[in-house]
Amino acid sequence: MTDGGEDASGLRADARRNRRMVIDAARETIAERGADAPLEEIARRAGVGIATLYRRFPDRLSLVRAVAEDNMRVFGEEAERAQAEEPDPWRALTRVCHAAVERRVGMLLPSMLPHLREALSEHGTLWKRRAEVVGRLEGLLAEAQREGLVRGDIGLGDLLLGIVKLARPLPGMDAELDGEAAHRQLALYLEGLQAARPGPGAHRPRTIADVDRELGI
Template sequence: MGSTTTATKRTATGGAHKGRADAVRNRERILHAAREAFVVHGAEASLDEIARTAGVGNATLYRHFPDRDALLHGVVHAVTERIADRAERALAEEGSSFEALRSFVFAAAEERVGALCPMLSGRFDPHEPHCQTSRERVERLTGELIRRAQRAGEVRTDIGVGDVMLALSQLTRPLPGVGCRRIERFVERHVQLFLDGLRAPAQSALPGHAATLEELREDL
């Protein structure tokens, strides 16, 4: 009797673990499909199509994300966390400080943050604690990458975190009337042009001052 009860508990526990693992995988698939759909089609991308692309039913999608805004929120948080994780890995890399910054910038650009930003206006609270914590983590780690490269004499000293954040947003944002897929082939090229402009010694004097995060948030 005791062994039967133990086996039953073990089976139940195993089933619970499998259920949680399946739920985590489904959530990740939904977020991946949603990010792709929102980047290409905007905030009004079909949720039915997102569910089909993720390989889940509509009920599963709505169980994880009850409405469109919740899904947008989930995508933005996931993207921000991935960018922060990539910054941490870049900081741990050995070798050139500039190459660490370069690998981070390209990884962040691959998330197409500029394509996601316009759709958030009016439907996303930038001060929501969870996302604010993730954003501050990205900014802190990016600042460390920049300062390390500046101390090594590999990056010009008249730029700051705000300059990099602003450039990433602008360089991955589609032009008016131009679909995101049409600019995909040019993003890497223009990110590299931007990175070349960060190198020390500086080839020119920049007008104004380094963009600060406080200035960029003045209208939030």
């Protein structure tokens, strides 16, 4: 039996496909209904039976952890590609920010947080993957600041919290229009970070450690 925290590379093709469908369905369902959404609903969206879901993910925590790991894996890969393909570190970082909005992190993080605290405390691989992604993004931000591309009083914690707040859906808005609006607002937000220089009231940059402390992670 393989749970959500293990490498799925050893699974049969059909098992890998089922696992992928469950993770994708869980991401959408959690984004819409929260991390306590019925597992039966996730299985239905994935087009599998509830027994198949439990075979891959024996409990809710393992499924939430798998969604978080998958997000971090994708972000890590996107950050690596962006860093390799974009000579401008700020363009590379903003590309990753838009990928975060595309994957609905702003909707997922608040609803997953209670479960994610437990997952991070109990699962070393998840914490390691998170640290790798954070380290890469902090490096891009620091390089952009050294090159004078973004104001110096911004920390990665400021940037990521902004994404979470900007990406929350507007009730009653069509999903496609909401997605377009989220990317537009993110672009305006990021342009503002570039354009302004810190004045007399500039704040201390918020780090990821600050965010973790504030959220109780």
